[in-house]
Amino acid sequence: NAGVMQNPRHLVRRRGQEARLRCSPMKGHSHVYWYRQLPEEGLKFMVYLQKENIIDESGMPKERFSAEFPKEGPSILRIQQVVRGDSAAYFCASGRGFQETQYFGPGTRLLVL
Amino acid sequence: GESVGLHLPTLSVQEGDNSIINCAYSNSASDYFIWYKQESGKGPQFIIDIRSNMDKRQGQRVTVLLNKTVKHLSLQIAATQPGDSAVYFCADPHGSSNTGKLIFGQGTTLQVKP
Numbered sequence: 254n255a256g257v258m259q260n261p262r263h264l265v266r267r268r269g270q271e272a273r274l275r276c277s278p279m280k281g282h283s284h285v286y287w288y289r290q291l292p293e294e295g296l297k298f299m300v301y302l303q304k305e306n307i308i309d310e311s312g313m314p315k316e317r318f319s320a321e322f323p324k325e326g327p328s329i330l331r332i333q334q335v336v337r338g339d340s341a342a343y344f345c346a347s348g349r350g351f352q353e354t355q356y357f358g359p360g361t362r363l364l365v366l
Numbered sequence: 367g368e369s370v371g372l373h374l375p376t377l378s379v380q381e382g383d384n385s386i387i388n389c390a391y392s393n394s395a396s397d398y399f400i401w402y403k404q405e406s407g408k409g410p411q412f413i414i415d416i417r418s419n420m421d422k423r424q425g426q427r428v429t430v431l432l433n434k435t436v437k438h439l440s441l442q443i444a445a446t447q448p449g450d451s452a453v454y455f456c457a458d459p460h461g462s463s464n465t466g467k468l469i470f471g472q473g474t475t476l477q478v479k480p
Contacts, residue, residue, distance in 0.1 A: 312467070
C-alpha cells in the first residue's frame with residue numbers, strides 16, 4: 254500500500270526557470286494539500302484541491318504559482334519564473350475527505366540558484 | 367487570527383526518560399488536533415490525533431492530553447529512544463476556513479541523549 258509519492262525529490266532551477274512538482278496521493282484519497290516549508294520553519298498551507306477543483310488557494314502567492322489536480326494523473330504544483338526566495342521544501346499531503354487525517358509525502362526540495 | 371504554537375523550540379532528554387512536548391492553540395472552535403513527527407529530510411509523519419470530546423488518548427508509547435479550558439495540548443513520549451529524535455508539530459486541521467487545511471506550530475526539536 255504505497256504512501257503519498259512526490260517527484261522529483263530534489264530539483265535545482267536557475268532564476269527565471271519553471272519548476273513542476275508532482276504529487277500522487279495515496280490510493281483511495283481524492284483530497285490533496287500542498288504545503289511549503291522554509292528552512293527552520295513550520296509548514297505553511299498553500300492550496301487544497303480535489304479532483305479537477307481548487308477548493309482553497311488562500312495560501313498560494315497570487316503570481317507565478319498555480320496548482321492542478323486533473324481527473325487522471327498526479328497533482329501538479331507549478332512555479333513560473335522562480336526566484337531564490339522560492340527555495341524551500343514543498344510537501345504534498347492527501348486525505349480521504351474533508352478534514353480527514355492528512356498523510357504526507359517525502360517532499361520536493363527546490364533550490365533556486 | 368488562528369494560531370497554534372509550541373512552548374519550547376528545543377527539548378533535550380536522556381534516553382529512557384519520558385518526554386513532554388506542549389502546544390497551545392487560540393481558536394476556541396478547534397475540535398481536532400494532530401501530532402506529527404518530522405525527521406530530518408523527511409515529510410511529517412502522523413503520530414496520533416485527538417478530538418475535543420476526549421481529554422486523553424493513548425497510542426504506542428505516546429499519549430496526548432487535551433485541556434480545552436486553557437486551550438493546551440501535550441504529547442507525552444514514554445521511555446524516549448534515539449529514534450524519537452525529530453521535530454514535533456501539533457496541527458489544527460480546522461483553521462478558520464473549515465477546509466481542512468492544517469495550521470502548524472513552529473515545532474519542537476526533541477534531542478535524545480544516549
